[in-house]
Amino acid sequence: MFLVPANAEPETPCNTLTVSGNPEYPPLLWRDEQHPGSLVGAVPALLREITEPLGVNVEVRDIGSWARVQHLARQGEIDMVAGAFITSERIGYMDYLLPPITHLPTAVWVPKGREFVYRHWPDLAGKRGSTLINNSFGQNFDRYAEQNLRIEGVRSIEQSFQMARVGRVDYVLYEVLQGEVKLEYMGIADEFVPLQTPVSREGLFFTFAKASPCNSFELRERIAERLYELVDSGRVDELVRQFKAIYTGAG
Incomplete structure (x- = not known):
């Protein structure tokens, strides 16, 4: 730790961080219809509560699909990703911040009346x-799915449903x-059910792009x-409830 004169210029102008994330992730993250080009949700709100006392601003931008967000993080064209699971590939180009924001179970969603027995991945x-x-x-499920399952990737989860x-x-x-x-917002919540056994339960993390010029050990530690x-105070759960009401009310 060292002190610099009050009038000294920082070595890297990182008073503002460019952030993005999965735009299909309500109530944690979604496209802000009131401010096109931005993302809103519980995770951007949490990040601002973290960074504002540090004197750091964040611009949480809608830069396209989740696949594009990951590509731009790899290139260092954004500084942070607001919410990602851990995979060995992502560890290669992103630094994960502890603790996780939250843990999220993933379900097999099926139309009502077309349920089937699901106990494990096979x-x-x-x-x-x-x-x-x-x-x-989660990396284990991803690896199993790639080798054994037929799962079509699409650009929006509405399309999947x-x-x-x-x-x-x-x-x-x-x-x-x-x-x-998402189903409540689409008006078809009564048409789908999640099968009881989750396929995984993964931690969701803030990450810094390794190639970002703002990625420093000191800033990561402060955040x-x-x-x-x-997280320890329960603030994440409060924000999730708040933004769930905002998102579903908007529908």
Whole structure:
């Protein structure tokens, strides 16, 4: 730790961080219709509560699909990703901040009346699934799915649910929380059910792009310290409830 004169210029102008994330992730993250080009939700709100006392601003931008967000993080064209599961590939180009924001179970969502027995991953063999392109549900499941399952990646989760409604796929893979609010927003919450056994339960993390010029050990530690305080206080659960009401009310 060292002190610099009050009038000294910082070595890197990182008073503002460019952040993005999965735009299909309500109530944690979604496109802000009131401010096109921005993302809103519980996770951006949490990040601002972390960074504002540190004198750091964040611009949480809508830069396209989740696959594009990951590509730009790899290139260092954004500084942070607001919510990602851990995979060995992502560890190669992102630094994960502890603790996780929250833990999210992922469900097999099926149209009512077309439920099937699901106890473990092999029960999905021979069936057709759908989810977002480049979505991860934990590295172990991802590896199993790539080798054994038929899961079509699409650009929006609404498309996945509509495909299931008309019988083009048998199930949709999506987190329980996000599935509940997305289906309610679409007005078809009574048409789908999550099968009881989750396929995974993964921690969701803030990450810094390794190639970002703003990625420093000191800044990561300062953010992580504030993150721990807010997670420990139950603030994440409060924000999730708040933004769930905002998102579903907007529908």
